[in-house]
Amino acid sequence: MPVSRxxxxxxxxHAAFGGLLVYTLxxxxxxxxxxxxxxxxxxxxDQYRPQDHDWAFVIDTMKCIGCxxxxxxxxxxxxxxWEPDCNRTWVERYCFTEDGEVHVDSPEGGINGFADEPLxxxxxxxxxxxxxxVPKLCNQCDNSPCVQVCPVAATYKTADGVVLxxxxxCIGCRYCIQxxxxxxxxxxxxEGVADKCTWxxxxxxxxxxxxxxxxxxxxxxxxxxLRDPKGEVSKILAERNISVLKPDMGTKPxxxxxxxxxxxx
Amino acid sequence: MDGxxxxxxxxxxxxxxxxxxxxxxxxxxxxFVVSSLYHVFNIKSLKPxxxxxxxxxxxxxxxxPLPLLAHLGRPERGILIFLTPHxxxxxxxxxxxxLFYLVLLLTETxxxxxxxxxxxxxxxxxxxxxVYRALTLGMPSMSEDDKRFxxxxxxxxxxxxxxxxALLHGYVGFLFGAxxxxxxxxxxxxxxxxxxxxxxxxxxxxxxxxxxxxxxxRRPIDHACLAxxxxxxxxxxxxxxxxxxxxxxxxxxESEESxxxxxxxxxxxxxxxxxxxxxxxxxxxxxVILGAVAAQARKGGxxxxxxxxxxxxxxxxxxxxxNVVIGGQMIxxxxxxxxxxxxxxxxxxxxxxxxxLLALPFYIFSTIVSFIPPWQRAVADEGEAEAEPAEGAxxxxxxxxxxxxxxxxxxxxxxx
Amino acid sequence: xxxxxxxxxxxxxxIAVGGLLMRTMTASVSVGLIGxxxxxxxxxxxxxxxxxxxxxxxxxxxxxxRTAITASAHATVDCESCHGAGSEHxxxxxxxxxxxxxxxxxxxxxxxxxAALVARPDGFPQVDPATHGVPAAGVTSSCxxxxxxxxxxxxxxxxxxxDGRADCLACHGPDxxxxxxxxxxxxxxxxxxxxxxxxxxx
Numbered sequence: 001m002p003v004s005r006x007x008x009x010x011x012x013x014h015a016a017f018g019g020l021l022v023y024t025l026x027x028x029x030x031x032x033x034x035x036x037x038x039x040x041x042x043x044x045x046d047q048y049r050p051q052d053h054d055w056a057f058v059i060d061t062m063k064c065i066g067c068x069x070x071x072x073x074x075x076x077x078x079x080x081x082w083e084p085d086c087n088r089t090w091v092e093r094y095c096f097t098e099d100g101e102v103h104v105d106s107p108e109g110g111i112n113g114f115a116d117e118p119l120x121x122x123x124x125x126x127x128x129x130x131x132x133x134v135p136k137l138c139n140q141c142d143n144s145p146c147v148q149v150c151p152v153a154a155t156y157k158t159a160d161g162v163v164l165x166x167x168x169x170c171i172g173c174r175y176c177i178q179x180x181x182x183x184x185x186x187x188x189x190x191e192g193v194a195d196k197c198t199w200x201x202x203x204x205x206x207x208x209x210x211x212x213x214x215x216x217x218x219x220x221x222x223x224x225x226l227r228d229p230k231g232e233v234s235k236i237l238a239e240r241n242i243s244v245l246k247p248d249m250g251t252k253p254x255x256x257x258x259x260x261x262x263x264x265x
Numbered sequence: 266m267d268g269x270x271x272x273x274x275x276x277x278x279x280x281x282x283x284x285x286x287x288x289x290x291x292x293x294x295x296x297f298v299v300s301s302l303y304h305v306f307n308i309k310s311l312k313p314x315x316x317x318x319x320x321x322x323x324x325x326x327x328x329x330p331l332p333l334l335a336h337l338g339r340p341e342r343g344i345l346i347f348l349t350p351h352x353x354x355x356x357x358x359x360x361x362x363x364l365f366y367l368v369l370l371l372t373e374t375x376x377x378x379x380x381x382x383x384x385x386x387x388x389x390x391x392x393x394x395x396v397y398r399a400l401t402l403g404m405p406s407m408s409e410d411d412k413r414f415x416x417x418x419x420x421x422x423x424x425x426x427x428x429x430x431a432l433l434h435g436y437v438g439f440l441f442g443a444x445x446x447x448x449x450x451x452x453x454x455x456x457x458x459x460x461x462x463x464x465x466x467x468x469x470x471x472x473x474x475x476x477x478x479x480x481x482x483r484r485p486i487d488h489a490c491l492a493x494x495x496x497x498x499x500x501x502x503x504x505x506x507x508x509x510x511x512x513x514x515x516x517x518x519e520s521e522e523s524x525x526x527x528x529x530x531x532x533x534x535x536x537x538x539x540x541x542x543x544x545x546x547x548x549x550x551x552x553v554i555l556g557a558v559a560a561q562a563r564k565g566g567x568x569x570x571x572x573x574x575x576x577x578x579x580x581x582x583x584x585x586x587x588n589v590v591i592g593g594q595m596i597x598x599x600x601x602x603x604x605x606x607x608x609x610x611x612x613x614x615x616x617x618x619x620x621x622l623l624a625l626p627f628y629i630f631s632t633i634v635s636f637i638p639p640w641q642r643a644v645a646d647e648g649e650a651e652a653e654p655a656e657g658a659x660x661x662x663x664x665x666x667x668x669x670x671x672x673x674x675x676x677x678x679x680x681x
Numbered sequence: 682x683x684x685x686x687x688x689x690x691x692x693x694x695x696i697a698v699g700g701l702l703m704r705t706m707t708a709s710v711s712v713g714l715i716g717x718x719x720x721x722x723x724x725x726x727x728x729x730x731x732x733x734x735x736x737x738x739x740x741x742x743x744x745x746x747r748t749a750i751t752a753s754a755h756a757t758v759d760c761e762s763c764h765g766a767g768s769e770h771x772x773x774x775x776x777x778x779x780x781x782x783x784x785x786x787x788x789x790x791x792x793x794x795x796a797a798l799v800a801r802p803d804g805f806p807q808v809d810p811a812t813h814g815v816p817a818a819g820v821t822s823s824c825x826x827x828x829x830x831x832x833x834x835x836x837x838x839x840x841x842x843x844d845g846r847a848d849c850l851a852c853h854g855p856d857x858x859x860x861x862x863x864x865x866x867x868x869x870x871x872x873x874x875x876x877x878x879x880x881x882x883x
Binding site: 008012015016045048050062063065066067068069072073076077078079093094095112113114115116119125128131132133156158164166167168198201202203205206208209211214215216217218219 | 687690694697698722723724725726727728729730731732733735736755757758759761762765766792793794796798799800801802805810
């Protein structure tokens with residue numbers, strides 16, 4: 001028999017109130033999503049104000065010797081799986097040959113350097129005209145396509161210019177991996193969430209440099225605060241000719257390259 | 266692996282299940298368009314399949330989120346798409362668009378079959394009768410007001426459903442088309458292409474299912490209706506082919522930096538799937554067949570040809586989804602190489618899983634029609650012009666006489 | 682018409698209540714504006730454990746080595762890039778326990794940077810690891826037997842003072858106990874000191 005309007009409204013009100021009650025009391029329930037502590041003292045971070053900083057990265061391709069120490073230090077620092085398809089940063093080698101072809105390779109991301117690796121397939125050493133290394137890492141784009149396409153807003157850009165991923169929100173849809181023009185993202189195999197280079201956020205917020213910058217023996221990687229006009233990075237951006245990767249994409253990368261060859265994509 | 270790919274690109278991220286999802290939502294959109302062509306535009310020749318296609322759309326709609334859910338790295342968090350959507354992302358549209366459209370489909374189905382449900386609820390007993398009585402939602406009869414309301418509501422829902430169906434599949438197209446990082450995907454035409462191939466696949470599957478189901482039940486096939494469906498299929502196929510052709514032609518003509526890898530993709534990596542199956546087998550040959558059928562202008566007798574063309578189209582559209590999803594990911598973002606993908610047999614995203622997910626809608630459909638068979642309406646559709654037989658085809662039974670007596674047995678009908 | 686309103690209200694209610702319940706069960710620790718902000722997440726990232734202490738931390742115990750290296754050609758080489766991540770070692774050492782850092786074989790380790798590769802900048806010191814410093818076929822010597830890793834120089838400075846050692850060839854002649862490598866075959870005995878200078882500068 002049909003429900004009378006009054007009873008119906010009463011029922012609805014009870015249900016709504018009950019729902020709100022549960023929602024308010026959620027603090028009493030055990031919280032899902034809390035991780036075992038991997039954390040280290042918060043004191044330095046408590047003094048850190050993200051809005052006072054604007055981080056930027058500079059890569060001098062002419063200095064890179066392809067030793068791979070950066071890639072190695074990164075994996076150690078950030079507990080990145082050592083499998084080949086999880087790379088927060090890597091080094092590519094470009095070989096130009098006499099016939100005008102460009103050959104690129106990056107054996108395991110350059111983690112073991114290039115000393116024991118053969119030349120790219122089909123390249124004979126005597127035919128090489130020009131050759132160099134290019135380190136790559138997340139550009140922390142100002143107009144980031146990965147932030148734009150995340151369906152649950154799990155990835156976001158901080159006030160100090162770093163794009164981070166909230167591992168508690170990420171649903172592992174991999175749309176961000178598709179959207180990144182630079183191939184910087186990957187799926188963490190065990191956790192099923194997206195991951196990428198964070199410019200060692202846990203180091204730069206405590207006054208240090210990213211692990212790859214510290215590991216580089218020749219100063220090919222530089223890191224600094226654009227708000228500091230006397231800093232090395234600010235000076236380079238003010239005085240030298242710089243370029244970025246895939247500028248036509250409009251992503252506004254914050255990782256700048258010196259002496260970047262036009263063939264580098 | 267061929268050439269140079271970025272270190273993170275060794276594995277293809279969006280697997281066979283993501284090929285399945287646009288295929289399934291495409292079928293939904295296509296089937297619903299047919300249903301709405303009748304309910305909104307009064308295309309009389311499509312009346313026999315109007316309710317059939319509605320149920321088909323519903324069956325596939327219920328299965329649509331499953332391949333997505335199975336693909337997620339964290340499926341248990343899938344609900345976040347509904348709770349914390351990020352509206353700059355095309356994918357966040359899935360939650361509300363799918364939900365809205367599901368509600369619309371459920372409502373329209375309920376309204377369309379309400380007379381039948383009421384009739385069965387009154388005449389059939391036992392467990393099945395209980396289900397019918399539950400389906401009446403506590404309203405076991407229809408007043409004249411209700412009947413009038415039903416007519417209007419169906420029309421409204423069917424009308425609203427057309428742009429919703431367009432949105433349901435258009436957003437998927439936009440999801441791919443808006444990714445500037447991938448040259449094979451990035452084009453403003455992608456939503457249009459997806460939508461057109463969706464309609465095409467929906468009509469084609471409808472043709473196939475209609476013929477198969479009617480044959481299984483040994484019921485007469487409305488050949489005029491099939492011929493009409495064939496003509497609609499041909500029309501949409503022409504437009505679909507034109508837009509797809511325009512897209513690839515534009516790319517080839519403008520010959521941008523990415524054209525080098527894209528042309529290598531379609532000529533070296535997926536030529537069989539692209540030129541062989543999608544274009545030739547799935548579009549051109551069916552077009553020729555359907556064109557011949559239409560040109561002969563016979564109202565019946567060409568059903569076998571239409572059926573064959575429809576089968577080819579379905580295969581072609583599946584290949585198109587594969588070519589877009591997998592093909593696009595085969596191109597490395599370094600523009601200098603390709604990865605490869607062979608779906609595993611087992612596992613969460615394997616061929617077996619995909620087969621089960623594709624079979625599921627048919628299972629759901631058979632369950633639904635065991636309750637509300639669209640070819641055996643209990644009560645003649647009210648408010649419509651009295652059913653006049655379509656030329657050269659047997660008329661729909663307005664009401665089966667045995668049904669009126671309340672002792673109709675569906676299972677027995679099948680066995681006979 | 683009433684059933685439409687009823688059904689509609691019911692639907693809205695079910696979705697709202699169901700949604701709130703779901704949200705409660707799946708919410709992460711920080712709710713923010715129903716999870717639309719990330720108040721806690723930057724903190725989570727900022728408080729991860731630091732694995733690589735910078736070279737500045739090594740000075741605490743290893744001052745002389747650090748002083749030497751900062752004045753040498755290896756000034757920009759991080760201690761940890763050769764010796765491995767140091768956080769654990771430092772933590773243990775500070776509590777009085779020894780934990781020596783393992784070092785890879787010198788030839789492989791040094792070759793990572795110094796093996797001659799066509800892609801490396803021309804001005805960068807590179808050698809062919811197969812032939813450089815190999816006294817005889819099949820005999821491999823470690824890089825550190827000639828080069829001091831913490832003060833490499835180029836060419837390598839002498840490891841010993843010259844007092845009482847006027848005749849280089851007495852120890853470094855072809856048949857002596859530490860012969861010069863084959864790369865020195867064309868160099869005269871009187872030119873040793875033109876490249877090699879003793880560390881103490883006598």
